[in-house]
Amino acid sequence: MSARIKRADDSGADEWLFAGIGEEIYSKGYSIQHNAVPVDLCESLFMHLQQMDDEQFVNAGIGRQRDYSVNGFVRRDEICWINGNSDCGAAWLDWCQQLQAYLNRKLFLGLFSFESHFAHYAPGAFYKTHYDSFRGESNRRLSLVLYLNPGWLPDDGGELLIYLDEDRNSVRVTPGFGTLVTFLSEQFPHEVLPAKRDRYSIAGWYRVNSSTEDKVDPAS
């Protein structure tokens, strides 16, 4: 992929979009934006996904490092970590880094590192209600999901439900192309409903640094 991808520092436009995300996170703890990520970046990520082989995806697991396990009752998606080796992967990580810097500057979130993966939910796949981080148990602070599904229809299913309170009032997000969701990882249980067609996204997490003298965390 040689087409040049617009970088977040090319103009002040992203700063304005970051402000929308920051304000929503500050006031509600989550943000849903339909055009925050540059459309050419979304398009190159989508093209990249289409060129990937099935073998590059592995069954997704639950937990971290030693506690990691694959459990098909909880989640059925397949994932591929983004390492920045492709042009669009690098541009994506760069954009997420700009957002991280903005949120640290304005909201003092102390975000330290970022990890993200492509996710593929085959028809019927789901991810049952979970937290991305339990209070005090992991250093994931802010979760992010970007959807890459052109022409998604209401009947296709696959919505993300973010639970807001104990009465299970929820916000429902359609995984349409270019929609970006961010939420505080410790605050919101959420789930992915089964979809009728292939559902593509990138899920990512900003982490805080919880290293101690004898343990480097995050390890990378």
Ligand code: OGA
């Ligand atoms: C996750 C997750 C939500 C989605 O990967 O942890 O909650 O809508 N994904 O894909």
Ligand code: MN
């Ligand atoms: Mn999640």
